[in-house]
Amino acid sequence: MDAQLIVQAMQIKSDYVDRLLDKRNVIGVGIGYKFSQGVNTGALGLVVSVRRKEPSSALSAADMVPSRLDGVQTDVLETGVLRAFDDLGPRDRWRPVVFPGVSVGYYSSTAGTFGCLVRRADEFFMLSNNHVLADVNQGRPGDAILQPGPSDGGLADDQIATLADYVPIDFGTEPAECPFAEYSAKMLNVVARALGSKHQLRATKQTPGRNLVDAALARPASPDVVSNEILYIGAPTGVGEAGLGVPVQKTGRTTGHTQGVITQIDATLRIDYNGTSALFEGQIVAGVLSGALSGALSGALSRPGDSGSAVLDMEKRVVGLLFAGSDVVTIINPIDEVLSALHVTLAI
């Protein structure tokens, strides 16, 4: 993976995204590998998602997608999921079937994103964040989950699921003042042993929790009301690895379908939850590759409300669960940690 090639493709995308979105049937533009007859050619190019492919003869010249733009190839992909519902967006009420990528929320909270469908034995669950489905450790099993979430107008009639399970977020007891007290004590003990001391120092302040995931499950009212096909992306093909420089995509309640690139792995970070910080380890960080990129589909990968989105590579393998971010970075739990913490597998 050559970051320079991705930078070049991202810049070409940013130059052309508005013109491409004006063309008939085009619903998204990203970067990815060019596929030829189902085989990955290894060449990076622009991926143009359309509601449906039409023969060139049926399109006006202005609506044709050029096969090359500034030297990079384009690939037109049909996104079938939307065809019957193309007047609905991620913040709308979706019935009879709810697709991952749309608004959900705990009944008394705001709204986030239904990330993807997972299963435990024969049972299917909707995967999202603890802070989306369980109101940051406040929810109890059986509490109502609404689609759309309350911020998008969801009311009691919009209940689609109930809270089933979540991984508690551990804020520790001293999140701000001394997050590494225990670590320091360990280091001092090393020194003390080296000096021949038999006394062990103990951390006087409890270390705040070290979290790996912000994750929760909702149990749908019936398996028939949920799909595993992520809006604008389609069904996941499996679990993927988060490597540096890997292009990723997501569909979220607020920013819809967006694309970014993994820029950091193994990140230890402090994340703010309404004024209280929690420490996370082993996280994935994605960003856009150039500050010059902007626009609805090419700007930041995420905004408030996108929490809970599944993050996939361009071969539609799920790499993580989006849960936090700033104006320039998006923070993602590794999917293997999410699945193992909740004892579930992807529904693919």
Place this chain on the structure above:
Amino acid sequence: MDRNLEKLRMVKAVHEAALMSKANVVSVAIGLRQRGGVFTSEPAIVVSVTHKIPRSELSPEDVIPNTLGGVPVDVQAVGEIQAL
């Protein structure tokens, strides 16, 4: 590349706690280095800060070194990171 990453992980593990305690630091990770505001394909220890401050205005204990254990350290400004 993999051996390089392994070395970065070891150096990160040793220095992470000290880096996290410096002013404005919100994250320590293995990441792609930026040059002139653009990402390169060079891996480094990436220290994310809410905002950058001139070295002259930082107290000595808050200065982030350019290298640690022989590996490059890149400081990147990310703003406040919040649950979304």
